[in-house]
Amino acid sequence: MSDRLPSQHDDAPASGPLSPGTHTYTLAGVVQRYHVHGSGPVCVAHSGGPGIDWEYLRMPALEEHLTMVYVEPVGTAPDSRLPTHPHGYTRERYSTFLEVLVNRLGVPEVHLLGHSHGAFVAAYHALYRPERLAGVVLYEGAPVTGPEHGAEAARMVEAFAARHADHPGLPGVLAAFAALSGLSTDEQTTAAARGVLPSYFADFWGDEERLAPFRDAVRATYISGLDEDLTPDVIDDRAALKGLEVPALVVVGRHDVICGVRWARELDELIPDSDLLVLENSGHMGHLEEPDLFAEAVRRFVLRTGAQQAAG
Incomplete structure (x- = not known):
């Protein structure tokens, strides 16, 4: 998808797409917001749910080292809802919006961090739209749903x-x-x-x-998990992940009840040359429970894989 569509209206701040603060544009009649904090290499963060408001994923410890671009997933604000709301929020739909956002940022490559349901979105994006990704962080994800x-x-x-x-x-x-x-x-x-x-x-x-x-x-919007035709968006990435070419870091909390260590280990085994971090004193929210350890691991991954991509 091009980063410029006929229906896209740009009202982002004139100071640039990575200037600190909130940025807003309209794509195909739907408002997309993102929020920029910090400085350094660019890392785009996609929150979970689906439907959980993005602010729970603020990571000040990472913002000390990286330019964090927090996506406000479509559907989580009244003016960002699809015509088919609460249906139609598939990974393909989120990924198309991500592609436009990444293209707008004006840098050759970014890292993508997805948390919880956002990790499912990040995995999908890395599999099917990897061109602008230097690396992907699958934070509390899994290879399957159902x-x-x-x-x-x-x-x-x-x-x-x-x-x-x-x-x-x-x-x-x-x-x-x-x-x-x-x-x-x-x-x-x-x-x-x-x-x-x-x-x-x-x-x-x-x-x-x-x-x-x-x-x-915490705030949340009801999103059904069904496609526009009311088909469940069931996920099984096991076969596809064996061919993932984007460098990957898998992060999980030892005490996570939703996307726990079993799934992180399976992701790590499936993805070629991935790294695995188990946060021993965390559940599903390691960026809050062990923020320094979490931030240092992500920072090191971003710097290492960014350098590899530049050298390659």
Whole structure:
């Protein structure tokens, strides 16, 4: 896809596409925003959900070393919704928007970091639109969705429940998980996201004073996970990842209940010459739980693979 389409209107700041702050443009009638923080080599970050507001993924420790470009995924703001909302938000759709954004930034190559569902998007983009990527960070991702992934997540949630059987907050977490299958509104989605969040950390209740404001700030939009024709966007990248040519770093928290160590190891085994980092004291949010270790690993990966691409 070209970075200039007839329906694309540019109202980004005149100071340039990588100037600090919020940038906005319109593509095919849909608003795309991104937010620039920090300085150094460019790393584009795609948040998860789908439908979780991008701000939870702010990584100040990385912003000290890299120019972080935080994508505001289409669908997460009222003016960025597809005509088919809440349907149609497939990886292909996210990837087409990513391609335009990357082309607009004005640098030869970028690194792409995807978290959670964003890691599924990042893997897809690296497989099918790798031309402008110097490297990809698959942060709390997996090679598959569907029943196998769901069964592993259920097993991990059960283990979490067993560890915290006597905690008064556990029933609320389990109720939020039970509500996930019946979501249909933004309000329900936000409540469920906040409700399950204690299980997304290695020790949420042990650090609740610091983490509760983060939980309470999470916002979410209901996105169905179905294509425009109501077909589920089921993922199985196992065969394709064996041919991935973009350098990859796989990052996982030891205590992640959603996209845990099993999946990170499988990604690492499938992807040629990938690197694997297991954050031993983190769950699903290592950039908050072990920010310095996380940031140093990503920084080193970006600098090394960027240099390799320049030399090659």
